[in-house]
């Protein structure tokens with residue numbers, strides 16, 4: 001009898017003919033997560049198992065952060081021998097009290113006992129061994145799971161994991177990553193849907209400091225820990241901001257700046273085979289996030305722009321940031337390039353023609369190309 005982790009995956013089940021591809025990706029990602037601590041991963045009979053002689057709990061923590069994993073359970077793996085199965089069930093239920101139910105499943109039809117009979121017999125044996133338990137088939141406090149496959153597996157309860165889709169199955173996107181609370185959360189949502197995310201950060205030295213850059217790299221690192229690390233493109237943005245500030249109407253400054261960010265981000269995304277942009281915007285949160293302003297921003301890009309936080313309140317986004325682990329870093333003090341030249345009275349109802357007119361004063365193509373060419377990439 002040895003202890004293993006039994007890994008459950010949710011939506012991957014729905015993938016029909018593509019299921020082997022999704023499963024392989026998921027298995028590889030889990031392997032990647034536990035290999036540094038000596039975890040061993042295998043796929044058998046469309047279940048994923050993990051074993052580790054040293055530290056199964058650390059394995060469970062790591063597996064629970066792999067996108068595509070729905071939940072994990074600690075399970076006993078044993079030979080398909082009835083006496084052994086009974087003693088594993090008794091052992092697993094020994095520390096528990098309250099109500100329980102047995103869920104038995106026989107994949108291996110050569111096993112002599114059918115699922116119903118097995119559930120009944122095992123329930124009886126467990127009740128006999130532990131007087132603190134009673135059966136409730138409708139709302140049990142504990143579920144005792146018994147599966148007969150290549151081996152027999154006995155487990156109680158499950159630990160919820162991050163869910164979503166395996167990283168790498170959803171394409172590639174470029175995240176506009178500031179040092180704030182919102183954009184890391186937005187990036188997380190895309191990653192959770194299987195998308196490989198690269199970050200693009202605009203910096204405005206000397207108005208923004210080296211420390212602000214370190215903070216953004218730290219945020220990218222936190223996201224990258226959910227799998228695969230993260231590439232960060234650092235883009236110099238001072239010149240564009242200065243030009244906007246000097247040559248364009250003050251009230252349009254923020255939206256103009258955002259249009260340049262999007263143009264540059266789209267070029268960098270295409271160069272790196274990303275198919276979409278992601279931002280942390282939420283409708284109405286600030287002047288540049290009104291429907292009109294967002295419309296003006298989108299007017300300059302020709303790829304999908306995903307805004308996974310569009311309908312969330314700041315409080316909800318903050319709660320998610322805490323859960324993801326980015327909040328503590330996001331609230332460190334820093335200066336963002338957006339805050340440097342914030343207009344006193346931003347226009348909350350801009351129209352594309354107003355912006356196009358304002359941009360006549362700038363050599364857009366040259367500014368964009370210069371910024372794209374000067375971008376530096378690092379991997380965290």
Ligand code: ATP
Pocket residue numbers: 175176177178179180181182183184200201202203278279280281285286288336337338
């Ligand atoms: P966040 O908390 O993500 O900074 P915010 O509420 O401060 O968002 P804005 O500063 O208006 O809102 O930025 C809106 C979005 O624009 C951000 O979520 C991010 O995707 C992008 N963005 C803003 N500043 C930068 C920057 N310096 N580099 C890259 N992207 C940025």
Ligand code: MG
Pocket residue numbers: 178179180336338
């Ligand atoms: Mg911000």
